[in-house]
Amino acid sequence: MAEGKAEGKRSVAGKIATPKTGVTPATSSAPPMMDHLEALGKSIGARIKITTAAPHSQTYEGTLFTYCPILHIVAIDTRSASDQTISATVPQPGDYRMFPEKQIQSFQLLSRAKGGDAGHGTLATAQPAIRRVDIKRLELRAKVxxxxxxEEERDNGKGVSKEAQAIFDSLKRINVPIRWHNQEMIAHDAIIISPPYRGEDCKGSQDKQEVLNRVKRVLEGERKKLKEKDDRDRKAATPVGPRKGG
Structure with a gap:
């Protein structure tokens, strides 16, 4: 009798440990939900019904827009089928919802995609229209x-102090043509600003004295602004102690 009870306990434990796949219809030989979704992903444009998992279980009906086998996400357009066929020539805005695989309890295929099974002919009739990718435009965006x-890497000084980088960024921000050469700044391709980057640290050739004087004035002005900003930041960060005498 004890052996029978032990065997019964093992049977119950096995039932509890068996996970539910949430696939409709549910059978003991049904593959995981991911396999079903991948198969469904071949029918872009089909009408499907998706039921989400508890605790916020809801049912949505729509047209399958896509299934991403990498992120395991299903996207559907929940507009009614009649709304989607109002105009076959003018693209209509969709009402899209995305469902991660783990949030899908079950789904049901209501109707096949128009234009054939396995997604044949659906790209040409998709709404909104799927257009050819502009490769040249993508290459231009990548180049920019x-x-x-x-440019950001060039503007990042190597082996310089935080203060020096702040001075450089400040001059760059007001459109002074400036670049790094080791730890020195080169302004207007003519003026050398050496550490510690004060007005008296600026040097230029004899025929560039006007540019030199202008760089000195701008540099001192930016250094003054940075110092005032640092003073304000330190003052704001200083904790105020309790007042004495109530």
Whole structure:
């Protein structure tokens, strides 16, 4: 009898440990939900019904927009089928919802995509229309981004103090043509600003004295602004003690 009870306990434990896949229809031989979703992902444009998992279980009906096999996310357009067929030529805005795989309890295929099974012919009829990718525009955007990152790297002084970088950034911000050469700043491709980057640390050739004087004035003005800002920040960060005498 004891052996029978032990066997019964093992049977119950096995039932509890068996996870539910949440697939409709549910069978003991059904593959995981991901396999079903990947199969469904081949029918872009099909009408489906999705039920989300507890505790906030809800049911949504819509047109399958896409399934991402990498992120395991399903996206549907919840507009009614009649709304989507009002105009076959003018793209209509969709009402899209995305569902991570783990939030899907079950789904039901209501109707196949128009234009054939397995997604054949659905890209040409998708709403909104799926247009050809402009490769040249993407390459231009990538080049602009790379150039900006290279400029940021060049503007980042190597082996300089935080104060020196702040001075450089301040001059750059007011459109002074400036670049680093080791730990020295070169302004207007003519004026050398050496550490510690004061007005008297600026040097230029004899024929660049006007530019030199202008760089000195601008540099001292920016240094003054930075000092005033540092003083305000330190004052704001200083804790105020309790007042004496109530």
């Amino acid at each position: 981004k790379i150039d900006r990152l290279k």
